[in-house]
Amino acid sequence: MSSPVITRFAPSPTGYLHIGGARTALFNWAFAKHAGGQMLLRIEDTDRERSTAAAIDAIIEGLTWLGLDWAGEPVSQYGRAHRHREVAELLLAQGRAYRCFCTPRELEQMRARAEAEKRPIRYDGTWRDRDPADAPTGVRPVIRFKAPQAGETVIDDQVQGRVVIPNKDLDDLIILRSDGNPTYNHSVVVDDHDMGVTHVIRGADHLTNAARQMQIYLAMGWRVPVMAHIPLIHGPDGAKLSKRHGALGVEAYRAMGYLPDAMRNYLARLGWSHGDDEIFSTEQLVAWFGLENVGKSPARFDFAKLENLNGHYIRHTPDAELLRQFLGFLPHAEGGKAMLAKIDEAMKAKMLQAMPGLKERAKTLVELMKGAAFLFATRPLTMDDKARQIMADGGKAALQSMLPVLDAARVWRAADLETAVKAQAEAAGLKLGKLAQPLRAALTGTTVSPGIFDVLEVLGREESLARLRDQVS
RNA sequence: GCGCCCUUCGUCUAUCGGUUAGGACGACAGCCUUUCACGUUGUAAAGACGGGUUCGACUCCCGUAGGGCGCGCCA
Numbered sequence: 092m093s094s095p096v097i098t099r100f101a102p103s104p105t106g107y108l109h110i111g112g113a114r115t116a117l118f119n120w121a122f123a124k125h126a127g128g129q130m131l132l133r134i135e136d137t138d139r140e141r142s143t144a145a146a147i148d149a150i151i152e153g154l155t156w157l158g159l160d161w162a163g164e165p166v167s168q169y170g171r172a173h174r175h176r177e178v179a180e181l182l183l184a185q186g187r188a189y190r191c192f193c194t195p196r197e198l199e200q201m202r203a204r205a206e207a208e209k210r211p212i213r214y215d216g217t218w219r220d221r222d223p224a225d226a227p228t229g230v231r232p233v234i235r236f237k238a239p240q241a242g243e244t245v246i247d248d249q250v251q252g253r254v255v256i257p258n259k260d261l262d263d264l265i266i267l268r269s270d271g272n273p274t275y276n277h278s279v280v281v282d283d284h285d286m287g288v289t290h291v292i293r294g295a296d297h298l299t300n301a302a303r304q305m306q307i308y309l310a311m312g313w314r315v316p317v318m319a320h321i322p323l324i325h326g327p328d329g330a331k332l333s334k335r336h337g338a339l340g341v342e343a344y345r346a347m348g349y350l351p352d353a354m355r356n357y358l359a360r361l362g363w364s365h366g367d368d369e370i371f372s373t374e375q376l377v378a379w380f381g382l383e384n385v386g387k388s389p390a391r392f393d394f395a396k397l398e399n400l401n402g403h404y405i406r407h408t409p410d411a412e413l414l415r416q417f418l419g420f421l422p423h424a425e426g427g428k429a430m431l432a433k434i435d436e437a438m439k440a441k442m443l444q445a446m447p448g449l450k451e452r453a454k455t456l457v458e459l460m461k462g463a464a465f466l467f468a469t470r471p472l473t474m475d476d477k478a479r480q481i482m483a484d485g486g487k488a489a490l491q492s493m494l495p496v497l498d499a500a501r502v503w504r505a506a507d508l509e510t511a512v513k514a515q516a517e518a519a520g521l522k523l524g525k526l527a528q529p530l531r532a533a534l535t536g537t538t539v540s541p542g543i544f545d546v547l548e549v550l551g552r553e554e555s556l557a558r559l560r561d562q563v564s
Numbered sequence: 565g566c567g568c569c570c571u572u573c574g575u576c577u578a579u580c581g582g583u584u585a586g587g588a589c590g591a592c593a594g595c596c597u598u599u600c601a602c603g604u605u606g607u608a609a610a611g612a613c614g615g616g617u618u619c620g621a622c623u624c625c626c627g628u629a630g631g632g633c634g635c636g637c638c639a
Contacts, residue, residue: 102639103639105639137638138638141639168639195637198637199636202635202636205565206565209566211565212565213635251568254568260568260635262635265636267637268637274636274639275639278639294633295568295570295633295634296634297639298634299634300634300639302568322570323632323633327574329631331632331633357576360576361576364576364577366578367577367586367587368588369576369577369587370588386570387569388570388632389570389631389632389633390576390577391575393576393589395589395590396588396590399588399589400589402602406602448601451600451601453601
């Protein structure tokens with residue numbers, strides 16, 4: 092029996108939980124749960140300017156919405172700075188690190204020169220073996236890790252395989268800034284070690300960092316955790332995921348009306364697979380998840396598939412539960428709060444009644460919201476001047492002739508009504524090209540509606556049907 | 565520029581040396597439905613390229629091309 096698995100999700104508070112981060116969290120979570128272990132949450136908040144309470148809340152809320160939990164309280168990396176400093180001093184004392192007195196300006200010049208000469212951009216090791224007595228006055232030094240210069244660093248990655256990086260390509264990284272604060276690569280190692288993390292699962296953008304971090308583990312004589320670098324998510328064009336491609340926070344997806352279950356399912360399938368299984372429960376994900384089934388190539392984000400999946404989850408969620416989720420979604424939706432304010436118990440009952448017809452047509456909760464809008468229309472429905480004119484011009488006759496058809500149909504949508512009215516009008520020899528739009532608005536009270544007969548069903552068929560006839564005649 | 569990684573239908577993927585290269589989304593066509601949606605049936609659609617290794621390569625090796633990531637006193 093091996094030691095319990097401990098994974099961690101370690102986002103930096105950027106203001107929202109990035110979709111890629113959400114998937115990383117999901118993988119960490121699923122892996123830990125699968126192994127009967129647990130996931131920890133650490134906020135990489137050493138960049139004080141970015142680390143606001145709101146940014147941290149966004150991460151926690153995003154994870155919670157996705158249904159991912161973690162053990163214990165979130166760890167603040169910044170809060171552990173003293174420990175990072177302590178380890179840096181230890182490395183210094185052991186001769187595994189040294190003080191570097193180069194100024195940022197000098198380093199910049201060094202980089203510029205290297206670039207101009209087409210040389211690898213790397214710290215040249217000026218202070219690596221230089222006598223600290225040569226130190227210029229007035230320069231606060233940083234502490235650099237004394238990285239091995241020969242040989243290679245090998246990462247036995249669970250996803251990427253055996254990755255070999257020549258040590259000559261890794262320079263002496265700064266572990267402690269001149270202001271005494273630790274840098275990322277150093278903090279990560281100290282924290283992961285101290286927190287007992289057994290498996291580090293993170294984005295492939297950290298692969299090179301893994302090599303540098305491993306050198307620190309080795310220098311400290313610490314056990315190196317199992318590494319797994321999962322491929323990044325790309326945009327539809329194969330390039331980096333941009334804002335317009337979906338590089339949004341999970342909050343944005345929530346606002347777009349995606350169900351957390353659908354999101355979780357979609358994200359899990361992005362880069363991971365279990366044979367031909369496409370739709371699976373969280374329990375199945377946990378039961379099936381393994382690093383060996385994570386692919387190595389980046390996956391493109393595909394809204395069409397997400398939407399399809401979301402539609403499936405909406406359709407398969409029991410009405411009452413869907414209503415509950417819908418109500419919880421409204422505060423996050425554009426215009427949702429206004430709708431929420433109009434929802435009382437009676438309205439909830441109506442919505443529940445209309446739900447079977449509604450959810451069949453909605454791929455997102457936003458569509459569900461639009462679909463439900465007809466329930467809020469005030470009655471009797473009113474016609475605007477334009478509609479009235481059209482009715483006088485022959486629209487009334489056309490519509491009247493349609494009543495038997497309307498009556499027979501179980502469900503009508505505004506868009507369909509438009510088509511049907513046009514067809515009917517043409518058959519009657521009427522010029523009603525412009526009839527549909529205003530008529531639609533007039534009859535349903537909204538521009539988007541699942542249709543008249545949904546209204547009738549919910550309000551009471553007889554009465555409303557009579558009211559509709561009144562309007563037309 | 566240097567290092568590392570990636571490459572099967574448009575997209576997500578299965579395949580772990582021998583398959584008619586399978587599934588899903590999307591697309592198209594039909595059925596169901598007096599509309600839409602749902603459902604359902606079917607069609608088109610892939611191993612980047614070039615060399616090897618092997619009786620046999622999508623699968624293993626090398627190269628080329630294309631793409632990605634990294635190279636901060638950011639994380």
